[in-house]
Amino acid sequence: MAVPVQPFAGPAEDAPVGRALARRSGALGEIGALSRETLGERVTGELRALLVAGRLAPGEKLSLRRVAEALGVSMMPVREAVSRLAADGALEVLPNRAVRVPVLTLAGFRELTRLRLVIEGFAAEEAATTASAEQIERIAGFEAAFGRAANAEPPDTAAGVAANRDLHFALYEAAGMPSLVEMIERLWLKAGPILNLDMRHEPGRLRGGSAVQAHAALLAALRRRDAPAARAALENDIRSAAAHIESAGGLAE
Amino acid sequence: MAVPVQPFAGPAEDAPVGRALARRSGALGEIGALSRETLGERVTGELRALLVAGRLAPGEKLSLRRVAEALGVSMMPVREAVSRLAADGALEVLPNRAVRVPVLTLAGFRELTRLRLVIEGFAAEEAATTASAEQIERIAGFEAAFGRAANAEPPDTAAGVAANRDLHFALYEAAGMPSLVEMIERLWLKAGPILNLDMRHEPGRLRGGSAVQAHAALLAALRRRDAPAARAALENDIRSAAAHIESAGGLAE
DNA sequence: CCAACCTAACTGTGATCACAGATCACGACA
């Protein structure tokens, strides 16, 4: 199975720890709330990150005990994490009760793509009309980062994946609809493995080219507050990425 | 807390047990696969049913031990069920780590309604173009059942809720997109508590009236294969229900 | 009479153990 995970690599505190608690007397105002993250939640986050980054290949089987050992925790938190991820389709429990990363069929991938067009397209429209100037600049920052990663020699795929994700979700969050962002996250979690597994193998040049173009059009539309154009640009981005994945093969059935 | 649940009331076998295994020699062709449902899955289904039926009020706190005792199982399967339901927002774990049914704010309800319009509207369009004649007749059957429940004296709210759910999901399944149905189920799970809690208190006449009308228009559109009309009818249904909920109050903040 | 404390019951979380089912490899029989 080979889970390439250190026991909680990276800073465990991703939550805003130093959140200001308004005025307090003495030094009490300076201490932040302790991190009250459950072990199960940390394991969930760890597995989720591995999934969207494409580090876990579709069809790969997971063993609760192995994951638990790799992460240095008991089996219990892993069970909870797997339950959650299986609940929203990021993992899959076979009738044999074995746990694995779902393999996407061609039909399933196309369905997912259509849903992404509908939902993320709606989010783009919404964001175009409601985004603040700061939010648009934030998106522009990620677009620049993506361009740098794509045009580097050789292309920096890891940075590109990260910038692409940040850009898209900055856009979706600008729509101001938390449940919508949640839904899109679920879609990405399902599509993540093939999407980024592919980008990892590929130089990413092709995708980079059309993606850079689509991102530029998206940003221009946002600045013009042009909702239909924003939707069209995002749809182009999704469609070109999907076409590339399909042509690259790697989908079952 | 008062969980009004019998230990697994109703038939546990909702899965197609007698699925034919094609030709087999002797009597082996007649035996079906045994039901291999996990306790955790059964508890999940039980809680899910309580939620969509509005039997668990928003804000109500759940205790793992109490639920476990009420269902006659250990705490373990309940933990798994709550993990899953909390993962897709059907339940909520407070920072105190207490578990409760989420209370929907007015803003949250409106966001949910907008998402329903986008997603279920898309499903209706899709179903209008791809539904088979049998599927349309199936929907018609539920529409008739809904009409009977709504026009009965007094209105049979329980049957109405069930027929309404069956009708909608028969429509969504006719679109032939499993992930789409899954997404809509999640939306209903979130909106279910207020939606049906309200219908339980209310005679349901008002809602019944406009709903019957919308359902009839929907069915006519399906028979004409008129996708935009189907979408419009469904949107009317959702909008009128939402307006009724909002006017009835019961939403936080 | 009100506030503060303090205890007791209860909460979810995590670990550990027990168990049935699945999987795979090896070996025996046809």
Next chain:
DNA sequence: TGTCGTGATCTGTGATCACAGTTAGGTTGG
């Protein structure tokens, strides 16, 4: 040589226990 039975090993599932944190209720001190 091919196939079936058999064993060990590993799987997820469920139960039980231990523990820290919260909450509610009663009591004490002001």
